[in-house]
Amino acid sequence: MSESHPRRHVAILGSTGSIGTQALDVIAQHPDLFEVELLTANNNADLLIEQALRFQPNQVVICNPDLYDRVAEALQPRMIKVFAGIESVCDLVGSPDIDIVLTAMVGFSGLRPTIAALEAGKAIALANKETLVAAGSLVMPLARRHQAPVIPVDSEHSAIFQCLQGERVKPSKLILTGSGGPFRTMPAAEMADITREAALNHPRWKMGAKVTIDSATLMNKGLEFIEARWLFDMAPEEIEVVIHPQSIIHSMVRFSDGCVMAQLSNPDMRLPIQYALSYPYRLPLAMEPLDLIRTGCLSFEEPDLERFPCLAIAQSALKRGGMAPCTMNAANEEAVAAFLEGRIRFTEIPEIIQKTLDKAGFEEKPDLETIYSTNFESRRIAAELIAR
Numbered sequence: 195m196s197e198s199h200p201r202r203h204v205a206i207l208g209s210t211g212s213i214g215t216q217a218l219d220v221i222a223q224h225p226d227l228f229e230v231e232l233l234t235a236n237n238n239a240d241l242l243i244e245q246a247l248r249f250q251p252n253q254v255v256i257c258n259p260d261l262y263d264r265v266a267e268a269l270q271p272r273m274i275k276v277f278a279g280i281e282s283v284c285d286l287v288g289s290p291d292i293d294i295v296l297t298a299m300v301g302f303s304g305l306r307p308t309i310a311a312l313e314a315g316k317a318i319a320l321a322n323k324e325t326l327v328a329a330g331s332l333v334m335p336l337a338r339r340h341q342a343p344v345i346p347v348d349s350e351h352s353a354i355f356q357c358l359q360g361e362r363v364k365p366s367k368l369i370l371t372g373s374g375g376p377f378r379t380m381p382a383a384e385m386a387d388i389t390r391e392a393a394l395n396h397p398r399w400k401m402g403a404k405v406t407i408d409s410a411t412l413m414n415k416g417l418e419f420i421e422a423r424w425l426f427d428m429a430p431e432e433i434e435v436v437i438h439p440q441s442i443i444h445s446m447v448r449f450s451d452g453c454v455m456a457q458l459s460n461p462d463m464r465l466p467i468q469y470a471l472s473y474p475y476r477l478p479l480a481m482e483p484l485d486l487i488r489t490g491c492l493s494f495e496e497p498d499l500e501r502f503p504c505l506a507i508a509q510s511a512l513k514r515g516g517m518a519p520c521t522m523n524a525a526n527e528e529a530v531a532a533f534l535e536g537r538i539r540f541t542e543i544p545e546i547i548q549k550t551l552d553k554a555g556f557e558e559k560p561d562l563e564t565i566y567s568t569n570f571e572s573r574r575i576a577a578e579l580i581a582r
Contacts, residue, residue, distance in 0.1 A: 203291050204471065205232035205316075207283060207307050208298035210241040212402045213321045213347065213467065217296055218245060220468045224477055231292050234283050236299075237261065243268045250274065252291065255282045283307045288314030294471060296347070297322040300404050301527050302569050305329060309562070312342045319470035321347035323421045324527075328520040329565045330424030344425065345470040350418050351425055352466030353444035353457035358426075359474075361449075368422050369446035369454070371438040372497070373398045375410040378439065382501045388540035390533065398441040398461050407530045408504075411543055412497060416508020420519050423512060430512050435505065437495045442484065460484050503544040511551065516558040517568045518551060524572035525550035532580045550576045 204221065208214045214233075221228040234255040235242040246254050246269050253275045256265045262278040269276050277286065280303070287295050287310050295311040296319040297304050304322030311318055312333070320326070326333055337344050346352050350370050358365065376395055377385060393410040394403060401409070408414035415435050422433050444466075446456040459465055462481045469476070499506040504526070511518040529546040532538045538546065553575050557564055 201227055201229050202293045202471065203229050203231040205234075205287055205289075205292045205295045205311075206230065206298060207232075207234045207287070207295065207304065208236075208300065208322075209233040209245055210235040210238035211298055211300060212400065212405075213296070213298035213463065215241075215245075216464050217298065217467050217471070218249060220464050220471065220479070221249070223480055224472075227477070228471065231289065232286055234299075236303075239264050246274050247272065253277065253286055253289075255279070255286065257283065280306065284310040287311040287316060292316060294319055296467070296471065297325065298347075300402060302328055302523060305333075305565075309333065309336065312336050312340055312344075315340045315342050317343045317345065319345050319347050319467070320351075320425075321467075323348060323417045324523050326421045326424045327417050327523045328569065329562065330420065330519075331515075331559075332562055332565070334424050334427075345473050346421075346425055347463075347466050347470045348418060348421070349461070349463060349466050350445040351422060352469055354422065354426060354447055356457045356469065357445075357447040357455040363449065365426075365428075365447045366432065366450045367448040368426060368428055368433045369448060370415065370418055370422060370433065370435050371441075371443050371445050371494075372412065372415045372418075372435060373409070373441045374437040374439055374495075374497070375412065377410060377501075378437065380501075385501065386539050386541045390536065393533070393540060397439075399463070401463075403534060404527070404530055407533060407543075408526070411504040411540070412502035413504035413508060413526055413530075413543075413547075415497070416505045417523070419505070419508055420512045430509065435497050437497050438492065440489065440492055442489055442492055458484055504547065507544060507547055507551070514556075517554070517556055517560050517564065520560070520565050520568045521551055521554045521572040522547055524569045525576040528573050528576035528580065538580055546576055546579050549579050553579075 206214050230249040230251045232253045233251050236257045239261040255277045259278040266276040294317040297308045298321040301324050305325045308325045396406050441461045443456045448454045511522040525547040529543040
């Protein structure tokens with residue numbers, strides 16, 4: 195950015211998670227260009243306090259009201275306003291002092307604050323893919339209606355977004371890449387015994403627990419498949435998933451003339467985070483540059499939908515449309531939580547999701563109220579299935 199562009203005032207929803215902490219690292223590298231206006235966290239009060247003392251936001255929200263007193267006692271003497279609860283997040287994202295909202299809350303919980311920010315016309319740096327999975331047909335028209343830009347933060351969607359800059363025609367295909375996760379070559383017969391620790395050991399990326407398990411099941415790629423459909427207005431058949439174990443090419447775009455454009459870099463989430471916060475400008479970033487000679491071979495393969503059925507379930511849910519993606523997302527969140535708590539096996543995650551889809555109701559054109567009720571009912575069904 196140049197002097198003609200004022201500092202951007204940033205709200206980070208989910209500042210104590212993996213994306214939020216890396217976003218603050220980006221902001222710390224450019225203190226003259228970014229100012230933190232709002233930080234929110236769910237339960238990690240200690241880290242939220244530490245972040246607020248360092249970055250001096252105007253406001254913070256601790257979503258768990260039981261932790262309000264601890265946060266307020268630490269921060270109010272520093273003239274930092276402290277609030278509690280998700281309603282406070284929804285109220286504060288519309289502040290006129292905020293230029294861009296980084297939505298890094300985990301799961302379906304990110305939907306309401308994102309909608310509130312869009313209704314206030316705020317630019318969104320979208321790291322919460324579940325928002326578009328559950329309600330993409332409502333969220334993207336809302337963004338257009340309020341002229342609120344939605345800039346993707348996921349490395350795959352950021353790659354596509356970057357490849358499309360300056361293009362005047364719609365691509366013929368989006369090619370989402372994925373590492374394949376820690377179990378890419380594991381025989382199917384061994385997958386029932388996968389442990390929590392093994393599933394959390396991703397070979398390329400350091401992420402939060404939920405997204406790491408989603409990466410291990412390939413549900414993350416399924417969620418990204420659905421997100422890409424809404425972000426870039428592409429039909430399901432115009433989106434392809436390719437396994438790329440090296441995680442150097444973050445996604446590709448094919449045009450009608452056969453040209454394929456790709457975005458390459460070492461795997462580091464700070465790059466797409468920074469690009470979303472600074473768009474349309476590029477800024478220096480303290481990360482290791484890509485060395486193609488040392489990188490060597492780049493390989494690609496088809497995803498194995500028999501060993502990783504979550505991807506096929508997500509693709510099928512998108513094609514069915516309506517409430518199906520919301521139901522799938524809710525069931526997945528319940529199943530992943532149950533696996534992390536040791537209540538189900540790794541291979542039971544897709545079983546719970548599919549059974550929930552089979553039992554849940556269906557509506558082709560749900561409104562927002564129906565999306566919320568679908569999420570609640572689908573979680574209830576999935577919890578019953580898990581309990582059995």
